[in-house]
Amino acid sequence: MMESVARPGGQPSQEEPARYRRPEKIAEAVARDIVQDIVNRNLEPGAMLPSEVEMVERYSVGRASVREALRILEVQGLVVIRPGRGGGPMVAATDARDFARTASLHFQAARATFRELIEARLVLEPIMAGLAAKRRDPATVEALKAAVDLTREAIVGSESDSYIRGATAFHDVVAGVSGNRILDLVGKSLKIIYADRVVRYVYPPSHRHMVADSHEEIAEAIIKGRAKIAEELMREHMIDYTAQLEQRFPELFGEVVAWR
Numbered sequence: 002m003m004e005s006v007a008r009p010g011g012q013p014s015q016e017e018p019a020r021y022r023r024p025e026k027i028a029e030a031v032a033r034d035i036v037q038d039i040v041n042r043n044l045e046p047g048a049m050l051p052s053e054v055e056m057v058e059r060y061s062v063g064r065a066s067v068r069e070a071l072r073i074l075e076v077q078g079l080v081v082i083r084p085g086r087g088g089g090p091m092v093a094a095t096d097a098r099d100f101a102r103t104a105s106l107h108f109q110a111a112r113a114t115f116r117e118l119i120e121a122r123l124v125l126e127p128i129m130a131g132l133a134a135k136r137r138d139p140a141t142v143e144a145l146k147a148a149v150d151l152t153r154e155a156i157v158g159s160e161s162d163s164y165i166r167g168a169t170a171f172h173d174v175v176a177g178v179s180g181n182r183i184l185d186l187v188g189k190s191l192k193i194i195y196a197d198r199v200v201r202y203v204y205p206p207s208h209r210h211m212v213a214d215s216h217e218e219i220a221e222a223i224i225k226g227r228a229k230i231a232e233e234l235m236r237e238h239m240i241d242y243t244a245q246l247e248q249r250f251p252e253l254f255g256e257v258v259a260w261r
Contacts, residue, residue: 028069046094097189108258116254131232132179145220
């Protein structure tokens with residue numbers, strides 16, 4: 002059985018007294034310290050971490066514990082192991098897909114359905130649209146315009162793949178530009194889990210002009226900084242899409258979210 006420790010090389014913080022902490026495996030504690038080091042040193046993706054030998058010495062633990070710690074972080078998408086000469090542990094370029102992968106595992110374990118996932122997006126995306134309007138970030142403005150233009154062009158050319166890319170890109174932008182890192186991460190991850198499963202459930206060609214109009218109105222409200230209007234328009238858009246989806250594919254709503 003694996004030995005449990007409080008943490009190597011550190012004492013419980015004042016905010017979290019020792020009596021409230023659950024015992025940790027050595028590897029879990031080392032993994033936490035590695036992440037803390039990445040954050041404290043503000044390491045960017047691609048930065049090399051100390052070698053396995055250096056970590057053994059730094060954390061005063063066995064090589065097996067260091068390897069398990071790195072494996073934990075690799076599975077979570079925070080670290081990659083570069084093979085060969087000059088290789089070793091390296092900071093990974095994390096994104097919302099890594100968070101979505103972990104979240105979907107817990108959603109499936111909780112037997113959460115796509116109805117619940119869609120309800121969560123219906124609550125969150127209007128808020129994100131409103132926050133995006135308050136920020137009015139220039140990069141967001143350009144990304145929204147590009148997504149709307151791509152959707153319009155796809156409709157004219159009757160290209161379903163391009164239409165899906167444009168419509169998806171629009172929601173990608175809105176779901177990740179609130180300025181709140183936690184909301185952005187949660188919003189994008191929910192959208193990723195949803196899109197990976199229901200990308201084929203798109204509006205029929207006869208309804209796509211309506212979607213493009215709706216996206217354009219929301220984008221205009223965001224660009225002009227009209228937060229309340231952007232939020233209301235996004236809510237109406239999401240409610241309409243949900244109704245259309247449930248009418249055409251009612252079986253989806255009772256389906257349990259699957260681990261990605």
